[in-house]
Amino acid sequence: MRSGTGQRPICAFCSVGKAVHEVFPEMQSTNIPKLNIAGANISATSYDEVTRTVTGWFRADPLQQSPSRYICVTSVHGIVTARSDHELHESINNADIATPDGMPVVWALRSFGAKDQRRVYGPTLMLHLCQAAASTNTGVYLYGGRPEVLPALRERLQQITPGLNIVGSYSPPFRPLTPAEDEQVIRTIRQSGARLVFIGISTPKQEKWMAKHRYSLSGTVMVGVGAAFDFHAGSLRQAPRWMQNAGLEWFFRLMMEPRRLWRRYLLTTPIFLPLWGWQKAQYWTGRRKPVF
Numbered sequence: 001m002r003s004g005t006g007q008r009p010i011c012a013f014c015s016v017g018k019a020v021h022e023v024f025p026e027m028q029s030t031n032i033p034k035l036n037i038a039g040a041n042i043s044a045t046s047y048d049e050v051t052r053t054v055t056g057w058f059r060a061d062p063l064q065q066s067p068s069r070y071i072c073v074t075s076v077h078g079i080v081t082a083r084s085d086h087e088l089h090e091s092i093n094n095a096d097i098a099t100p101d102g103m104p105v106v107w108a109l110r111s112f113g114a115k116d117q118r119r120v121y122g123p124t125l126m127l128h129l130c131q132a133a134a135s136t137n138t139g140v141y142l143y144g145g146r147p148e149v150l151p152a153l154r155e156r157l158q159q160i161t162p163g164l165n166i167v168g169s170y171s172p173p174f175r176p177l178t179p180a181e182d183e184q185v186i187r188t189i190r191q192s193g194a195r196l197v198f199i200g201i202s203t204p205k206q207e208k209w210m211a212k213h214r215y216s217l218s219g220t221v222m223v224g225v226g227a228a229f230d231f232h233a234g235s236l237r238q239a240p241r242w243m244q245n246a247g248l249e250w251f252f253r254l255m256m257e258p259r260r261l262w263r264r265y266l267l268t269t270p271i272f273l274p275l276w277g278w279q280k281a282q283y284w285t286g287r288r289k290p291v292f
Helices: 016-023 047-059 076-082 086-093 103-111 122-135 149-160 179-192 205-212 228-233 241-245 249-256 258-284
Strands: 034-037 040-043 069-074 097-100 139-144 165-170 196-200 221-224
Touching: 034 103, 040 076, 040 086, 040 103, 047 069, 047 097, 047 122, 047 221, 069 076, 069 086, 069 122, 069 205, 076 086, 076 103, 076 258, 086 205, 097 103, 103 258, 122 139, 122 149, 122 196, 122 221, 122 228, 139 149, 139 179, 149 165, 149 228, 165 179, 196 205, 196 228, 205 221, 241 249, 249 258
Parallel strands: 040 097, 069 097, 069 221, 139 165, 139 196, 196 221
Antiparallel strands: 034 040
8 A cells, every 4th residue: 555655645536635745744754554435534554553653753852743743533423524524624634643433434444455454443542542651751631521520531541551641631611712712721731741632522623623733732642532531531331342343332322422422323424334335336446546
């Protein structure tokens, strides 16, 4: 999937990646290949590869890391929503890494040639990166979650990962921050010395937040992990492993939070299957190539 020159070939479905890397060549920061899945450039990667990459970023001089790095954990919901939300589309496609968070995304990657692809699930990735942060004495900041969730989350993460240095946290209100509030939050994160910032404010807000702040938080690695805050804090149950592996996590979450999630799972995500089918049909006929 990599070309002989080491550069990634450009996807026939969109030219966003090419335009961005021509204007900001420093943003092409990994050798992890991406495949275009229904318009979203998804990384064919693993927990170990992402963790190694992020650890390398930790060890680099933060003064030499501008813009910051950010990682999207991308599900079917994000891919479908991005088709009608240009800002989200660019936020995902300009990410340094966009992991396949849901099993349908994994299956789609496999269907386009990433035969050994496995799920890179936000809550599990968060734990891998916490371990990497602890082993390199990297400060961690938690942005998101409800005020009552953050203390439990902090305690749980430090129990799981001894030596983890959580240098700060912030629970944003359920409204857009004013420019003054946003500036204060960014100043606080910078002053904390954090190099790893977990964002837990759900899709599409977290992807847009990371893209917006990649220049104001230079030297950091931002990772959008969504519901991982609630899962690790124990305030929300995760689906059993067998349901996750079978691609049925959506049904479990719908049963847990029907009022909040019914529109996502009953109206938005079903659109993915015909999109994937149409892309696959074009791939078979040789008119579209999914590699980015």
